């Protein structure tokens with residue numbers, strides 16, 4: 086190994102000057118030492134071929150080779166110095182290492198060669214050892230035949246005188262030794278291809294024959310005899326001569342040639358020179374081969390060491406797990422080592438046996454031992470390293486184990502806590518379980534009670550079922566009785582109808598109700614013309630211009646309604662007449678009176694009024710719907726509505742979308758279906774709502790022709806016709822009745838001198854139609870053979886409801902204002918004519934008592950019928966409910982609640 090470390094690099098990669106100077110000096114010195122060491126090793130290899138020691142071996146390797154003294158003894162043995170015959174040069178074991186070295190040094194002392202100290206061989210620089218051996222080399226360099234040391238000593242003439250100094254040349258060449266005694270001279274010698282002392286060197290290096298030759302010629306090659314030169318060339322002396330000697334011969338010849346004046350070299354000398362050169366070339370070639378071989382060997386060893394280094398590095402970088410592998414490998418290596426040691430021992434034994442013949446084995450064994458020693462040290466170091474790592478790993482593992490123990494302890498504590506929690510939870514759950522158990526017991530008890538109750542309820546239900554069956558049976562019996570009663574009811578109903586009509590007939594076909602409207606707001610201080618209103622239809626009016634009895638006039642009608650009479654009261658007396666429509670009669674109700682006397686109010690009611698303000702129209706239709714519903718089990722009804730206006734003798738359909746423009750024709754004769762105005766739209770209605778909508782439409786259309794100065798409603802007749810179609814479900818007999826609700830135009834007389842144009846025309850038409858109406862009524866009352874229906878559109882429209890089986894009711898409307906006395910009187914006279922015809926008959930007084938009795942009978946019958954109707958309705962409802970809810974109790978209270 087190179088003792089000099091690599092140059093230290095500066096931070097920026099450059100060496101400082103002082104560093105580089107010192108290092109260059111060290112490098113030169115190291116280079117010289119390396120060359121010296123190489124020279125020595127070359128020599129050792131040449132004299133001990135089996136040694137095969139690497140030329141570039143380090144000081145330590147050289148020390149390892151030489152330290153046991155075996156190689157030193159072999160050198161001495163090789164040289165066989167006679168003067169030290171008494172010394173035993175045989176190989177000795179390692180136990181006699183110091184003895185071998187001591188003997189070697191002793192021999193050197195005897196030979197007068199400067200020696201080294203034992204300590205130099207054991208440690209420190211090998212330089213003294215190398216110098217010493219190089220001196221020995223120079224002293225005893227030999228050819229093929231070993232030169233007896235004693236003879237050489239004899240030829241040298243004297244022994245050296247200074248054996249204590251190191252690095253001196255052989256004592257054989259005292260003079261030359263002085264010249265090259267210094268190390269620098271030796272270095273120069275090594276570096277220079279030409280020896281500085283050719284004659285002495287030549288003599289020294291070529292061995293005794295060259296020495297002899299040199300001595301003979303005394304430095305003159307050209308003067309050597311040819312025979313001698315031939316002998317030199319033929320013999321193997323050249324082969325055995327050291328290369329340095331051969332080079333010295335060449336140099337000598339060349340020097341001599343230079344010194345010669347002609348510069349020519351004798352032929353024989355030239356031949357010798359060629360021979361020597363060839364020998365040198367051969368040796369160089371051999372040396373090159375040897376060097377290549379050694380180089381290959383070194384490479385192999387280097388690879389071997391590299392692989393070991395890699396293994397050791399891999400081992401060094403391994404983990405704890407790999408430590409075991411390394412330990413195993415170490416054990417294997419130790420085993421191998423022990424095997425090798427055993428082998429070495431065996432080999433040692435073999436070597437001891439073969440020592441005398443094969444000394445090189447010792448060297449190999451020594452080398453192996455050294456290697457093994459080194460490997461052992463390396464492995465021991467590695468073992469120590471691994472052990473240290475293992476200790477570190479073990480410490481880490483112990484830490485880990487402690488950590489795990491701590492965690493285990495924590496876990497144990499947690500488990501205990503959990504166990505404690507679990508225990509408390511278990512206790513809580515046990516308590517809850519107890520509570521639940523109690524609740525369960527309580528629930529089971531309640532369930533038992535419920536079962537008991539259920540059983541009792543079942544019994545009650547079965548009892549109720551039985552009673553229900555009984556009751557149902559009795560109900561069936563009662564129903565049968567009721568069915569029979571219903572059968573009788575129809576008969577009674579028919580008789581009732583007959584009686585009622587008879588009563589009506591007795592009362593007269595035309596009934597007259599007088600209604601006096603109240604003063605309007607703001608008219609409270611006005612004087613009234615109404616003097617007295619009797620309960621039996623008497624009415625006394627007073628002429629404001631004629632106070633006293635003379636100005637009074639009494640009238641009598643079927644009924645007189647005062648200003649306080651409500652719409653409901655008025656209708657209640659109208660209702661029986663309307664109901665007869667459902668029995669197939671034609672009825673005509675009209676309102677007669679001057680403008681503003683309350684005709685529209687009575688027939689229709691105030692526009693947008695509440696239900697309580699509804700007039701006869703709405704109430705009549707509502708009543709028809711209700712009665713038809715009540716009778717639906719026996720008679721089915723279909724109801725339709727027409728609404729027309731008669732203005733200036735022209736008829737318009739008020740319910741048509743273009744009713745305001747359409748002029749309708751009137752049938753010349755009364756139609757069996759009552760359709761006097763067949764072109765007018767017939768609108769079926771099923772509810773009061775339908776009627777309200779239609780009425781509103783009609784009123785709107787009627788108002789289309791109105792102007793601010795000319796209220797059209799006052800100048801036209803409005804006729805609402807309700808057509809009723811019925812069918813008796815039992816007999817299948819159809820029914821057909823019409824109800825005419827007529828709001829007549831104002832009846833006031835118009836002074837022809839005051840009005841002209843349209844107003845006059847209107848007045849003429851109104852007068853004409855009202856006069857025609859009066860004529861028809863008078864004709865009917867007198868039972869004339871001719872009734873003048875055709876005199877006006879109004880009477881034509883109302884023809885079906887005037888006369889025959891028709892019933893007529895006239896509302897005579899009065900304005901209470903004294904200023905309207907004249908018109909009121911005129912209206913009353915007209916009404917008196919209409920009603921007086923009937924009531925003025927002589928038989929009226931006679932038949933009055935009968936009429937009253939009949940009226941009472943009728944009232945009684947009506948009550949009976951109403952009760953029957955209620956009962957039938959209740960039973961019908963109960964029957965329906967039974968079919969839907971078989972379990973419904975059939976008592977009256979239950980039915981009533983369901984009805985509610």
Ligand SMILES: Nc1ncnc2c1ncn2[C@@H]1O[C@H](COP(=O)(O)OP(=O)(O)OP(=O)(O)O)[C@@H](O)[C@H]1O
Nearest residue numbers: 602603679680681682683684685686798799830831
């Ligand atoms: N019984 C009554 N109670 C309260 N107000 C009434 C009554 N009768 C009529 N009126 C009111 O008197 C006014 C005139 O009544 P209504 O229009 O019905 O008279 P009319 O005879 O129909 O007049 P016209 O011939 O011009 O149509 C209206 O404001 C009406 O509300």
